[in-house]
Amino acid sequence: MTFTEQIITIAMCILGTMATRFLPFIVFRGPHAPIYIQYLGQALPAAIFGMLIVYCLKEVSWLTGTHGLTELVSIAATALLHLWKRQMLVSIAGGTIFYMALIRLIA
Amino acid sequence: MHDNHRILKAFRAAFPLTVPIFAGFCFLGMAYGIYMNAAGFSPWYPFFMSMLIFGGSLEFIAVSMLLAPFAPLQAFIVALMVQARHIFYGLSMLEKFRGTGWKKPYLIFGMCDETFSINFTAKVPEGVDRGWMMFFVTLLNQLYWVSGATIGAIAGSMLSFDTHGVEFVMTAMFTAIFMEQWMKERLHYTAIIGIVATAVSLAVFGADSFLIPAMAAIVIILTILRGPLERRGIT
Numbered sequence: 001m002t003f004t005e006q007i008i009t010i011a012m013c014i015l016g017t018m019a020t021r022f023l024p025f026i027v028f029r030g031p032h033a034p035i036y037i038q039y040l041g042q043a044l045p046a047a048i049f050g051m052l053i054v055y056c057l058k059e060v061s062w063l064t065g066t067h068g069l070t071e072l073v074s075i076a077a078t079a080l081l082h083l084w085k086r087q088m089l090v091s092i093a094g095g096t097i098f099y100m101a102l103i104r105l106i107a
Numbered sequence: 108m109h110d111n112h113r114i115l116k117a118f119r120a121a122f123p124l125t126v127p128i129f130a131g132f133c134f135l136g137m138a139y140g141i142y143m144n145a146a147g148f149s150p151w152y153p154f155f156m157s158m159l160i161f162g163g164s165l166e167f168i169a170v171s172m173l174l175a176p177f178a179p180l181q182a183f184i185v186a187l188m189v190q191a192r193h194i195f196y197g198l199s200m201l202e203k204f205r206g207t208g209w210k211k212p213y214l215i216f217g218m219c220d221e222t223f224s225i226n227f228t229a230k231v232p233e234g235v236d237r238g239w240m241m242f243f244v245t246l247l248n249q250l251y252w253v254s255g256a257t258i259g260a261i262a263g264s265m266l267s268f269d270t271h272g273v274e275f276v277m278t279a280m281f282t283a284i285f286m287e288q289w290m291k292e293r294l295h296y297t298a299i300i301g302i303v304a305t306a307v308s309l310a311v312f313g314a315d316s317f318l319i320p321a322m323a324a325i326v327i328i329l330t331i332l333r334g335p336l337e338r339r340g341i342t
Contacts, residue, residue: 045288049298051301074278095278
């Protein structure tokens with residue numbers, strides 16, 4: 001690949017990314033989005049965060065090693081910590097340290 | 108003077124929210140920089156790519172596309188598919204970004220997964236300018252990512268401490284945000300729909316191509332259940 005071809009490839013990645021980020025704002029630029037879109041805007045976020053947790057687990061091998069148990073137990077620990085303290089930083093730091101300790105203890 | 112005070116106040120509100128991202132992005136960004144370095148690219152590549160694409164997973168994929176034969180249309184389509192979830196973020200932020208003036212294009216440009224999550228859930232403290240706060244969350248996160256990628260590319264191979272497992276910080280963050288959203292809501296149908304639809308899609312389509320079917324399934328299920336969900340008051 002020549003330098004120009006590299007620049008074009010990178011530009012295509014930028015263009016594709018920005019298309020997805022700007023699209024909703026360009027399509028629904030009026031003072032109010034259609035009612036259906038407003039409904040999606042309300043209903044989607046909780047579903048998106050659920051989706052993102054699963055997305056983080058996409059590389060986990062469920063059939064070998066610990067069968068994803070270290071990840072699932074650490075997610076449960078993070079969730080419980082958040083139910084208990086309800087402090088974003090405490091939950092995130094606590095959950096991560098818990099996971100790092102767990103994989104060292106088990107491996 | 109008054110304006111400076113307002114901006115500083117927004118910065119002070121934004122910074123603590125980005126601390127977990129600092130840890131995660133420095134680590135992941137450095138991993139990306141090291142990866143690009145190992146693939147034979149100069150540090151300028153991760154610097155510009157992390158700044159201008161600013162979407163972690165696609166940047167990793169872009170490395171392999173740069174090493175493959177030239178295929179610009181394919182690169183564009185891959186970018187659209189990998190980043191399609193950002194359309195969801197935009198739909199959720201239509202109202203929150205209203206009235207942010209000149210900051211709006213930057214807020215949209217910089218809306219990666221983590222920035223969206225923080226800006227969507229953050230409670231704006233009394234007397235803090237929402238637009239400026241979201242601006243600083245976006246800017247700081249981008250700064251962490253670009254610095255991590257560049258430092259990784261320059262000095263990555265010299266560093267050797269055991270950071271294995273730090274990447275879980277992203278999972279922990281999405282879990283904490285999911286729980287925060289869960290505790291705010293009376294009903295949990297949409298949260299459960301998101302998890303189940305994505306998990307089923309991952310099982311059926313595999314790690315490389317589950318996200319688009321998962322998003323389609325979520326939109327279809329939410330559309331079919333719109334009547335009952337709205338009657339019960341979804342949020």
